Amino acid sequence: MQFQLNINGQERSVDVAADTPLLWVLRDELNLTGTKFGCGVASCGACTIHLNGTPVRSCQTTVEDAVGARVITIEGASDPVAKAVQQAWIEKDVVQCGFCQSGQIMSAVGLLSENANPSDEEIDDYMSGNACRCATYVRIKDAIKLAARKLEA
CATH class of the missing domain: 1.10.150.120 ([2Fe-2S]-binding domain)
Structure with missing residues (x-):
């Protein structure tokens, strides 16, 4: 499926399954590798990003959850x-x-x-x-x- 995401202030389009973890979209589809894979179960925090200003674990946040939200990764953290x-x-x-x-x-x-x-x-x-x-x-x-x-x- 096609998804439109706002990543670090830019509109990005990805074609992935709706349940794809946002972590893999960031790293594998958008080449934003500053967000790390640590445990895959949201217990280590290595994959933390901001979703509408709130820190979340991207390994447990699906791409579908990010549609319509403002996603900030370490690469875009500049406030x-x-x-x-x-x-x-x-x-x-x-x-x-x-x-x-x-x-x-x-x-x-x-x-x-x-x-x-x-x-x-x-x-x-x-x-x-x-x-x-x-x-x-x-x-x-x-x-x-x-x-x-x-x-x-």
Whole structure:
């Protein structure tokens, strides 16, 4: 079936089955490979994207679910919150292997878009669905706090 999607502000057309996970549409049909496959069951967060501003797991979101929605991937994350998070990630040297980081960043952007000044507990709760094999959780939390301060200034 033909589907029209709004991906990173551009209208894109794909011809796939209605139940195709959005993750595979992004990676295989549209060559947007920043969104990673981690577990396939929405428990690791590596495939996190934004659907109408809300972080979702693209491995469990079908292409049909994305029709009429605004999809933002790591490649298109460029609003002021995303820029602050990305800069904080660099300044805090968060990345080790980097595999989970696009999902971590997309979740952090979602958090700071909802809560401009989260507590440690709120960061832990919000980010708990994102796994990091390298255990950079302390740097991730520090980067989120730094991004929040940048956004306040």
